[in-house]
Amino acid sequence: MFVVAKVAEVVPEEPQRMRMTWEEFRALPEGPPFYEFEDGEVIPVTRPHGRHQQVLKRLLGVLDRHIVRHRLGEVWPEIDVEVGPGKVYSPDLVFLRREHLSRYSEEEGEIHGPPDLVVEILLPTTRRRDRIRKYQVYGEAGVEWYWLVDPDDLSLEEYQLTPQGYVGRGRVEAGEVFRPGLFPGLEINLQTLLAGRLEEAEGKGGTGGG
Numbered sequence: 001m002f003v004v005a006k007v008a009e010v011v012p013e014e015p016q017r018m019r020m021t022w023e024e025f026r027a028l029p030e031g032p033p034f035y036e037f038e039d040g041e042v043i044p045v046t047r048p049h050g051r052h053q054q055v056l057k058r059l060l061g062v063l064d065r066h067i068v069r070h071r072l073g074e075v076w077p078e079i080d081v082e083v084g085p086g087k088v089y090s091p092d093l094v095f096l097r098r099e100h101l102s103r104y105s106e107e108e109g110e111i112h113g114p115p116d117l118v119v120e121i122l123l124p125t126t127r128r129r130d131r132i133r134k135y136q137v138y139g140e141a142g143v144e145w146y147w148l149v150d151p152d153d154l155s156l157e158e159y160q161l162t163p164q165g166y167v168g169r170g171r172v173e174a175g176e177v178f179r180p181g182l183f184p185g186l187e188i189n190l191q192t193l194l195a196g197r198l199e200e201a202e203g204k205g206g207t208g209g210g
Contacts, residue, residue, distance in 0.1 A: 018041070018042045019040055019041060019042070025037045025042060025088070028042075034090060036088060036089050036090055037086070037087065037088040038086070038087050038088075038089075038133075038137075040086065045090055046123055046125045046126060049123075051151045051152070052121050052123060052151050054151075054194065055121055055149060055151045055154075055190070055194065056077060056078075056092050056093065056121055058190075058193045058194060059093065059119070059121075059149070059188070059190070059193070060075065060077050060093060062186075062188055062193065063075050063093065063095065063183075066183060066186050067095065067183075071098065072097065072098065072183070073095060073096045073097040073098045073099075073100070073101060073116070074095070074096055074101060074104070075093060075094065075095045075096075076093070076094050076095075076104075076111075077092065077093055078090055078091075078092060079091075079094060079109070079110060079111060080109075080110035080111070081094055081110065081111040081112075081115060081118075082110065082111065082112045082113070083113075083114060083137060083138065083141040083143070084137065084140065084141045087137060087141075088110075089134065089137075091115070091118045091119065091120055092119050092120055092121045092149075093117075093118070093119035094111060094115035094117065094118055094119070095115055095116050095117035095182075096111065096115055096116055097116045100113075100115075100116060103115075113141075114138070114141045114142040114143045114144075115143055116143070116144050116145060116182070117143070117144070117145040117146075117147065117182055118138055118143050118145070118146050118147070119146075119147040119148075119149060120134065120146075120147070120148055120149070121149045121150075121151055122148060122149065122150050122151065122152075130148060131148065135159075135166065139161055139165050139166050142161065143161065144160065144161045144182075145158065145159070145160055145161070145180075145181070145182045146158075146159040146161075146166060147159075147180075149190070153173070153174055154173070154174035154175075154190045154191050154194065155171060155172065155173050155174065156171070156172050156178050156188075156190060157170070157171045158170045158171070158178075158180060158181060160181060169181050172190075174190065174191045175189065175191045175192075176189070177189050178190070
């Protein structure tokens with residue numbers, strides 16, 4: 001278990017929100033722009049910068065190779081997830097175990113119900129919401145694992161849902177190896193991953209640790 005220190009920081013203003021009914025939200029045309037929906041509020045999704053997308057791309061690649069190799073389920077980037085009544089989020093990455101793939105609607109191209117893993121890559125405009133509001137909602141919805149990745153310092157935090165709520169299972173800094181509790185045998189080094197050294201980033205021999 002670990003505790004994240006609270007550090008004072010200047011938080012940029014979040015994008016302006018709009019009020020809308022569930023039916024009006026569902027009738028919106030497919031983006032861009034893209035939105036999330038929470039209890040009657042439509043929240044514009046901030047356009048991420050290149051560093052964010054680079055981390056997303058590399059992390060998706062590592063997870064996808066490991067998940068496909070071991071036939072564990074499926075992973076998606078930036079897919080709509082109806083996490084609960086009146087709440088639709090678009091996490092950076094989500095994973096469903098094979099036994100939960102029925103939560104994915106092929107027709108709608110979205111997930112209904114809690115993913116087994118949600119990964120949020122922090123942005124200045126979303127950091128507070130990812131750490132507080134989404135942390136709470138994902139826990140209440142039953143998302144078993146929640147990762148928070150900081151693309152600036154390449155730290156990664158892992159939380160697991162317990163009957164008492166989320167408990168921190170680990171935090172790694174840049175250059176340290178992350179061994180996910182959800183994927184035994186997988187090793188991820190974000191720093192070497194971003195540098196393009198895939199074999200080092202995924203464990204010896206480029207096997208994804210498994």
